[in-house]
Amino acid sequence: MNKLRIYTAIVTGVILFLLIAFQANGQIKALKVGDRLPAAMEHRLLNYKSAKVNLDELQDKVVILDFFDTFCSNCIEAMPKLQKLQNELGDKLQIIVVTWQDSATITKFFRTNQYLKEKNIKLPIIVSDTTLKKLFIHQGLPHVAWLFKNRVAAITFSEFSKAEHVERLYQDGKIQLPLKNDFENNEPEAPVVGDSAHSDRGGSVLTGYRDGATEHGFLIYRDTMGYGTYGTLKNMPILAAYVSMWTKVKKPKFLLNKERIVWEVADSNKYNYLSDKLSYREWLLDYGICYERKIMRNVDDLEFAKSALEDMNQLLGLAVYWDERINDCLELKKLPANKINRKTVMQKTGGGDTMMIEGTDVLTFAVDMTKKYPPCIDLAKTDIKMEIGEFKTMEELNLQLAKYGLVISKGRRAIEVLVIKEK
Missing domain, CATH: 3.40.30.10 (Glutaredoxin)
Known part of the structure; x- marks a missing residue:
């Protein structure tokens, strides 16, 4: 009887352990x-x-x-x-x-x-x-x-x-909404569909929004055995996709604000999120794209990105390129010595927190970041270090810039722009 009780207790314990483990795993x-x-x-x-x-x-x-x-x-x-x-x-x-x-x-x-x-x-x-x-x-x-x-x-x-x-x-009793998946592996697991797997050009695929894919810009990978180069971007607006590719070819030192984008298309809303009726994610369901490309040899990022840009243009019927166009702008210049009022400069400075800025190219980028002014062009081109405080107007900023021998004024000149043109 004692042996039976011991046996029963052991079996019961094992069953309970398995049930608990199963529940925990669940x-x-x-x-x-x-x-x-x-x-x-x-x-x-x-x-x-x-x-x-x-x-x-x-x-x-x-x-x-x-x-x-x-x-x-x-x-x-x-x-x-x-x-x-x-x-x-x-x-x-x-x-x-x-x-x-x-x-x-x-x-x-x-x-x-x-x-x-x-x-x-x-x-x-x-x-x-x-x-x-x-x-x-x-x-x-x-x-x-x-x-x-x-x-x-x-x-x-x-x-x-x-x-x-x-x-x-x-x-x-059911619904289909876009899947949010924070743990997707972005790297391609296999060659994309396209030309023959033995072709030197490889192949490419362009699709619309892909459910469950994590949104990311243009990424480039290489086969560990040296047999190919892969590129992929997922669930991106078309404009953002091109910008992501272009950064591997030409890295601008300015902010790509709306004044630097030239639309030569019937409806720019197809290419960039501008809707005031839909959220960004809802808009992306209709206009987001996924793109993958493979070249059957190892190439550097520059060559790969150029080939991907040509491919995208062909697939989308677009021409996307950098150009120069006359536009309103702000010009950052060196201030003539006879224009500097030392007394005024010492009395008036920016209020609140200050930030250290190294170089006039960084300053023009910071002005563009405010999104309050036309594109700011660096004509001074110096590495001077500046301590700049808060400013609400260009006049307030100029009071601070004067002690560094700089001034920002309105201008109109040819500036670099990204052109998006339907063929």
Whole structure:
């Protein structure tokens, strides 16, 4: 009898161990769209009718899990939109924001954040999360998971949290939203489709937006055996794709602002995000591109990028090139010695924080970064070190530049521009 009891205890222990191990493995396995949620998982939360919630209890509603933390400004900025959506569709929808931070941190943040107080944000918050972040793994915030009937309906971006999508999922039981995948391997795993694999030119592929692909600019790789060179870019606007390629051929020392882009096309919105009706991600679904190219020999980045630019022009029916055009601008010049008023210079300087700038080319770039003025052209071309304070007008900046023998004035001259022309 004692042996039987011992045997039974051992078997029971093994079974319990296997069950616990199975459950633990299930909890840390990342979920994909279509997967069922693990059963009986409770989560601590704030701003809810109870101190804990089991997502099983919400299976008859669309559940949106919006991952955030207090350091994510985009997450905080989006919360009023989420609150409005919750207020409008409360009978069909439950939005829960999820954070790894503890209850005390989150309580204090919501109590002291004036923006959230003014917007009257009362969304339920899962705190001290260690489970959901493993089920829905991510690197960037915000990160959003959609659930319905205890299954994962979508893993997507925050801008798709809209009433029309909630209604569709609630009525149809399924929905297709762009996949957010923070862990995609960007390097090509195999040669792209194109010419013969034995061709010296290799091949190329141009497609539209690719679901689940991580957005990135033009990257170049080489086969470790020396048999080929690969290039790839994914989910980029066409203009950004060209700029990314051109930086490997010609690296401009100025900011490519709107005055330096010449559009010779029927509709520039196809090439660059300009919409005031759609979010960037929604626009990208229609106009984003993916491009891959392979050359069956090792070439340097310059040669590869030039061949990719020619290929893109042919595939898209475009001519994209650098040119010079007459344009309004600001000119940074050396100030004549007789124009420097030493007394005024010593009395008036920039207010607030200051920054050290080394060289007039860096200064012109900094002026362009304000996006308040026409392109700034460096005609002084010196390596002088300058300490520049805050300025609200060009007059205020010129008062600071005078002690370095420099001045910025309005001008009109030929400047470098990027031309995008439909053939």
